[in-house]
Amino acid sequence: MPTKELRPGIYAVGSLDRDRKLFDELIPLPDGTTYNAYLIKGSEKTALIDTVDPAKAEELFSNLKKAGITQLDYVISNHAEQDHSGSIPHVLKAFPEAMVVTNLKCKDFLKSLLMIPEEKFITRGDHEILSLGDRTLEFLIAPWVHWPETMLTYLKEDGILFSCDLFGAHLATSDLFADDDARVYESAKRYYAEIMMPFRSNIVSHLRKLQSYDIKMIAPSHGPVHAKSPFIVDAYADWVSDNVKNEVVLPFVSMHGSTRAMVDHFIDALMKRSITVKPFNMPRTDIGELAIALVDAATIILAAPTVLVGPHPTVAYAAFLANALRPKTRFASVIGSFGWGTQVIERLGGLMTNLKVEMIEPVVIKGYPTVDDLKKLDLLADAVLAKHKAAGIGI
DSSP: OOOEEETTTTTEEEESSSSSOETTTTOOTTEEEEEOOOOEOSSEEEEEOOOOOGGGGGHHHHHHHHTTTTTEEEEEEEEEEEEEEEEHHEEEEEEHEEEEOOOOHHHHHHHHHHHHOGGEEOOTTTTOOOSSSSOOOEEEOOOSSSSSSEEEEEETTTTTEEEEETTTTOOOOOOBBBBOOOHHHHHHHHHHIIIIIIGHHHHHHHHHTTSSOOOSSEEEESSSSBHHHHHHHHHHHHHSSOOOOOEEEEEOOOOOHHHHHHHHHHHHHHTTTTOEEEEGGGGGHHHHHHHHHHHHHEEEEEEEEEEEEEOOHHHHHHHHHHHHOOOOOOEEEEEESSOOOOOOOHHHHHHOOOOOEEOOOOEESSSSHHHHHHHHHHHHHHHHHHHHHHOOOOO
């Protein structure tokens, strides 16, 4: 990614990674990602905000060279995770005069993760500043977006918020600025769902804190820069709110057709009741798409056949994922089938203890569904509709 100018004297100098398809050996990256770093030239000092994944360090140095950097005073570390911080040791080697500016907790992380010595740090607390001469950086401590040491950096004179992972997106685009279209929205929502959603309550307080700042531009650590900050701020305000939609997320798997017959009938029953249903066949599912669906859905219903008394592992994983992501879902239930014995209901329920949901009566049957079994699924669909209506969802 070539050096690009955000404002006079402010440059994007990070790296674009179109080929990366998995993050943390867990999160699918259908659109690749970027590792954003930003260079700020003040009248007296120069600062680099974050670095890049170590695999892309040479691109960072190439961009710094293009920007005419022969001396660097500060490296601002907003977050210690290595896709942001991993190249700091390389930067310090190339610019031995540079100091790492971060908060106390992040300093401890960087010392243990990257072996950066104590004498290379300058620490700042919440709302404390660092002068570059004619430009001033203010640091906002923002724990749990999504690590405990995260901070944001606000460039006062230009109204730019360098937001670290907050407001980010795994999207390898050649465009410097977001065009606020559906692709950017979906990439940002996927990023929120996979990474930020477990910390929804923390983000609510951070959004409230940012309301007092005149933010003209948001420059995150992944994805394009938001020159129109209300687009992404308003999206986050919606995602972290308590509002849910008249939707059912339905992770499922079927081994011999019994559970699939139940799922197909149940989908039709929900649709007849004007409830949006989002089914996910787990062996073929991109977990990022499942995470996105969980952001807004009022209800999650897990559909699993029985394997050695317990739920099929792929649906157990869906329950584990939902439990980890902690969506604002209101209701949950289980449907499925078994041959000779089952503990599917108990075990799936035990995997979702973090969810603040009301359990609706499950439908777990022996063998292939009979006419009476299908009627039970109709009653479950009725119950979902009644719960949604009583909660004022979809009305």
